Amino acid sequence: MIEIHDLHKDFGDLKVLKGVDLKIKPGEVVSILGGSGSGKSTLIRCINGLEKITSGSIFVDDFDVRNKKDLMEIRKRCSTVFQQFDLYPHLSVLDNIALAPINVLKQNKKDAKIKAMELLRSVELEEKASVYPAQLSGGQKQRIGICRALAMEPNYLLLDEVTSSLDPEMTAEVLVILKKLAKEGITMISVTHEIGFAQEISDRIVFLDEGKILQNLSKDEFFSDEGGKSDPRIAKFLSKMGNQ
Ligand SMILES: Nc1ncnc2c1ncn2[C@@H]1O[C@H](COP(=O)(O)OP(=O)(O)OP(=O)(O)O)[C@@H](O)[C@H]1O
Numbered sequence: 001m002i003e004i005h006d007l008h009k010d011f012g013d014l015k016v017l018k019g020v021d022l023k024i025k026p027g028e029v030v031s032i033l034g035g036s037g038s039g040k041s042t043l044i045r046c047i048n049g050l051e052k053i054t055s056g057s058i059f060v061d062d063f064d065v066r067n068k069k070d071l072m073e074i075r076k077r078c079s080t081v082f083q084q085f086d087l088y089p090h091l092s093v094l095d096n097i098a099l100a101p102i103n104v105l106k107q108n109k110k111d112a113k114i115k116a117m118e119l120l121r122s123v124e125l126e127e128k129a130s131v132y133p134a135q136l137s138g139g140q141k142q143r144i145g146i147c148r149a150l151a152m153e154p155n156y157l158l159l160d161e162v163t164s165s166l167d168p169e170m171t172a173e174v175l176v177i178l179k180k181l182a183k184e185g186i187t188m189i190s191v192t193h194e195i196g197f198a199q200e201i202s203d204r205i206v207f208l209d210e211g212k213i214l215q216n217l218s219k220d221e222f223f224s225d226e227g228g229k230s231d232p233r234i235a236k237f238l239s240k241m242g243n244q
């Protein structure tokens with residue numbers, strides 16, 4: 001379980017997260033929605049300790065993000081995929097996926113590569129195993145990014161706008177993979193602007209507004225006229241995103 005309590009994050013004078021409380025249970029798929037600059041990426045980065053929190057607490061399976069000794073364990077449990085593809089350009093696709101399992105999880109090289117091949121097969125890219133990232137399309141890079149995150153056998157998959165730099169066709173390719181993972185029961189926290197996708201895969205929707213959680217509702221409640229949409233801020237956001 002991920003437990004966030006009264007989380008504040010400031011960058012100098014700028015208060016970005018202003019008292020966020022959130023619990024994510026194993027197996028849940030939670031989408032985080034909200035306007036640009038509302039603090040969604042910052043929240044994701046705080047969970048795996050990429051940003052130092054200003055006050056409050058975050059526990060991942062009882063490991064404390066403020067505790068340096070716990071951070072390594074938290075990062076193993078929470079794999080993150082970002083909007084920008086951050087594959088290592090000098091490594092083949094297969095080595096990109098197998099690197100962290102070998103270095104961090106201390107898997108032997110052969111096993112890590114067998115597992116990496118299985119992951120590549122699951123995203124239908126096994127024929128790309130020996131090519132370098134520069135030879136891949138954006139959608140392919142992002143599918144490899146997801147494989148790399150899954151190779152760490154995380155308890156939680158954190159996704160930050162993984163499709164926002166992709167064209168519609170490539171977006172669809174990546175969303176298919178994520179839908180499959182959600183069905184398989186992985187715990188997923190996904191920041192997204194793909195409202196239809198959020199509606200399809202999520203158990204719960206969290207709406208962040210100016211650093212605070214405005215609504216934290218089951219998917220059905222969030223998208224109902226009496227629930228989330230009765231909040232003018234959310235109704236406006238959804239209509240702007242093309243979801244009436
Ligand atoms: N490292 C940083 N230093 C200073 N300010 C930052 C830093 N990272 C983020 N911010 C600021 O914090 C605020 C929230 O940023 P964040 O990236 O979390 O927003 P977001 O909700 O993910 O937005 P978007 O939808 O555009 O990705 C913004 O005002 C941003 O400029």
Ligand SMILES: [Mg+2]
Nearest residue numbers: 040041042161
């Ligand atoms: Mg962001």
